[in-house]
Amino acid sequence: MKKKLLFLLAFLLTSSIAFSQVRLSTVYSAPAINEDSLLSGLRSIRGVYYDADPFGTGQSAILATNYNKNGVVNLFVNVGNDSLELVWTSPLITENGGKDTPRYPMFGDLDGDGLVEIIYQSNKNGVFIYEWDGVKGSYNFGTQPSQTIRLFPKLTGEYEYAEVADIDGDGQNELICVFNSRDGNDDDGYFIIHSSGNWSTDNPGFSSFDTEFQTLRGSTGYGLNGGTPAAMISAQLDGQGLKEILMTNWNFKNVTPLRVTGPNTYEMADTTNGNLQLMDADKVALFGGFAYDIDGDGREEVYLPTYSTGHFIHMIHYETGQSTSQITPENVVEFDLNSQADSNLVAGATFGYGYGDIDGNGKPNLYFTSSYPSNVVTAEFEGGDKTDPANWKFSKLYAGDSTIYSGMTITDSAGVVDTAFKVQTAFVSKMWDKYTDFDKDGFEDMILPYQAINDSIEVIHKTWVDTAYVADTTNIRNPKIWGLRILEATNPTGVKEKNVTIVTPDNYVLNQNYPNPFNPTTTITFQLPLDKRISLKVYDILGKEVKTLINDQEFKKGNNKVVWDGTDNFGSKVASGNYIYTLKYGNFTKSMKMTLLK
Known part of the structure; x- marks a missing residue:
């Protein structure tokens, strides 16, 4: 069984998925909770x-x-x-x-x-x-x-x-x-x-x-008293003066505008047509929404995804002369992401959102996130009347990774082995892309945080014995706890693969000094994952500084070393005993103990 699990782990590490338009340029694989009780939180x-x-x-x-x-x-x-x-x-x-x-x-x-x-x-x-x-x-x-x-x-x-x-x-x-x-x-x-x-x-x-x-x-009308608050989203809805704020809550996806009329002055909507419930069922834009001027007319729209029937997206817009002190059905367009060629583009909820031009064709895209196999879907505006759904193209941008598993079943029947995988259906939560280029290489980047990724994979091994299957269940570490992923745009001719390294404090290595115990000198070695300004100091057992060996100096990536001659900052020989040496890199430190014997 151990050999089989090792083989499976190797298989999981080498499996990958290909997709068009974008490529997976960066992932951060979080540690399991037994490996790092803090950073393991980055799996969700x-x-x-x-x-x-x-x-x-x-x-x-x-x-x-x-x-x-x-x-x-x-x-x-x-x-x-x-x-x-x-x-x-x-x-x-x-x-x-x-x-x-x-x-x-x-x-x-x-x-x-x-x-x-x-x-x-x-x-x-x-x-x-x-x-x-x-x-x-x-x-x-x-x-x-x-x-x-x-x-x-x-x-x-x-x-x-x-x-x-x-x-x-x-x-x-x-x-x-x-x-x-x-x-x-x-x-x-x-x-x-x-x-x-x-x-x-x-x-x-x-x-x-x-x-x-x-x-x-508890003291507000406008449908706000009927459900949990979701968001206040600022937007230049009418294209003039101060921005407005769209308030939304969990009450049949209720929305109401709030006008900003001057410094510290705000006006709720009119009592007539002051709010609108966008859906017949009790839904909500769980993570809020965003403002964007899709057609460049100087007036921003607000776009709202939907939890839990995620294939409905609502656009709140105002035309010239319309009052932002009220909201009517004329101010709302409902897009059904499942209404075009792919009738099952989104099966569950839509959560996060963003905008950009990921394919570089000059047409703006709105992005919405969901669970696998619809991690990122896009609504591309083709031009013309933005309120006409026929002028939008809905498609899947990134399905997710089909080789991240939550479970697998291995069935051995008289030597014939069959393996079935259960794909991890984690969802992309609050993504970030606003024509973003985080590494400034000229290609749009999409930052994708994930929730609900398991840190282990349940493996069920079923073997036929006599007249029935006998099941043996164990768990192996998930080698792809990819809680943070970055997608990068590709152009028609492709882009050279780029592996971006994510450096954590654990990538800095401080080694035990040698020799230890020592007299009169010892060598301290350390490894840096990148060029870095660092400090290295020696303290006595009570925490008092004894010697500064490196003081905020830049060292090159790789192996480095420094020698301590057993003297303090004044050049005097120190006494026998235990000492602590501490490597400081940015806001983090690592320390080890050494012993001077005379």
Whole structure:
């Protein structure tokens, strides 16, 4: 049985899938939970967020949610040489958190000081804000939140979508979000919040928060009192003045517009035609939706996927002269993704979304995500009247990988062996593509986070014995725990295959010094996965610094070494005993113990 399992593992590692238009350029295979209790959480990523240059260095960055350890956010940056590096993980939460949060991370600048922040919501804690220290190359967002927003009536719960923007044109960014309270429906709400004062890394200063707009489910009409809040989506619906906000909730896919009329001033829709339920069944745009001007007429539309009948997409649009203080069936177009050649293009729900021109033909595409075998489907606008479904082309862009399995059954009947595989049906959650080119090579990239990927594969081996099958069941490690994938566009002539390396802290290796014990000198060796500025210091057993061997210097990728001669920073010989040497690389460290004997 052991030999058979080893063969199966080798087979699983070498199997692959081919598809047109795009190629799988990058995957991150998360460790199993028994291998890394934190990073194993990256096998089920609720959402990602992207910025082309958050640090002013030309480096793009990706945020990814991680449910493990009560919920953290991981920060990856593009470090060149076809490498993406994990450079920061938010501090572990010691109180509250969990309950499948965070669900949506963001970059933003709520205090307006020009320093990028990482913003996400944590169950029972509020909305954490971590501000970058502004030091190029540090990626340091602190060891505790710079500030925390706690203005919601109750803190138990979550949101799936949020925005940071100057929605009212007053020169100050606001947080625009809903909150799904787990303490009671009446505490569900819709919020617009701004800050006063400034904070810094690890320091709230004298800052505070105020609520510009709030309406709670229990005291609101417009269909908002009938179901869980889903999203507030800003959009330039009428093509003039300030943007509007489309509010949507889980009540037959209910929508209602909110007008922004001036600084800190918001108006709910008219009481007549103030809201619309888009479906006869109780559905919702679970992860919110997005604004995009598909035909370049200066007016944005809002596009909403559907959970759980995912083949229906709704476009909210306004024509010249139509009032955004109401919404009627004239403002809605329903697209059925299953209405064209492939009548089963999407079998389940649609979750995430994006837009771009992945095939490079000059026609804009809308992207929607689902479960295997419809991980990414596209709606390409062919031109003409955007409200006419005949002017759209629906197709499957990426089915997913048919060689990622959740189970397999091996049947041995009198020496005739048959193997049946159960394909993993994980779904793409909150993808990111807005004409994105994360590695800046001129080809569009699509960042795909996945949920519901198993870290093991159940193997059932059935052998015919006498008059019946005898089953033996075991589990093997899933070699493709691909919780994060990046698709890259191809052109008609193809693109040379590019393997992008994802570097994690475990890829940095600090070896045991040699000799050990030693007298009077010893050599410390280490391996770097890429060129990196590092420090290497020696401490006594109480944590006091004894010797700086490397001080924030850049070393080349590969094997490196340094010699310690047993002296301190003043050149004096140190006493016999145990010492700790620590390699610091970015926001991470590795340490080992050594012994000096005289």
